[in-house]
Amino acid sequence: MAEHQQAIEEAVASHPDAAWKIVTMHQDIYGTGLDHSDTDGMILRTQLTPIFDANDIDVVLQGHDHTYSRSKLLYGDGQTHGTYEFSLTEDGTDYDWEHATNTQTGEKIELNPDESDADAVAAKDAFQQDNLCYTIEDVEGNSVTDPEGILYLTANSASGSKFYELIAQQQDYIAARSQNWLPSYSVITLTKDTFSVNAYQITDDGSVEPIDDTFTITKTK
Secondary structure, eight states: OHHHHHHHHHHHHHOTTOSOOEEEOSSOTTOOBTTTTTTGGGTTHHHHHHHHHHTTOOEEEEOSSSSEEEEOOEEEOSOOOOOEEOOBOTTSSSBOTTEEEETTTOOEEESSOOTTOHHHHHHHHHHHHHTOOEEEOOOOSSEEESOSSBEEEEOOOSSSSOOOOBOSSOOTTEEEEEOOSSOEEEEEEEOSSEEEEEEEEEOTTSOEEESSOOEEEEOOO
């Protein structure tokens, strides 16, 4: 994580007059897919959120969940949380993708525990609770001006080759989401003062239709 922080800080310092700061990464720390959003997708959330806040990031473009989602505007809660990572397997040949390791305590949290294992379920619940490290900015509508929070967008499959289910309960940090099992893509329009995004899907007959309202951030500062 220190390397990611250094890369972001160097990029920001090298472009001091940049109007917009946008991060693109694979892992979606604020997603809504069944496979990842409440397990391995959130594993970097407590570490990356404060780094993004400190560097005044405007938008984070994510993948990983193979679903479409647009977050509300989010910033850190200012509290101390645990940090997590994937550790190597005992033979050192791969990462143990089934467990999140608490870097402070060394505890390994099973991400998909058997429901009959009460201790493992409780450990996963505590892991998820610890990752509630965000604050939702109080804004209304799909056009905001000079927000404090960061917008997180998760792209679905543009090729249509792989889709995941949405998690059953939409998280409180998600403003809009979609999974229609169709290829989708987003179009970003960027000017000196505005960032706008539109999301579309391609139907079986080849036509294009929106899957979300236009969302716009305006800067006056």
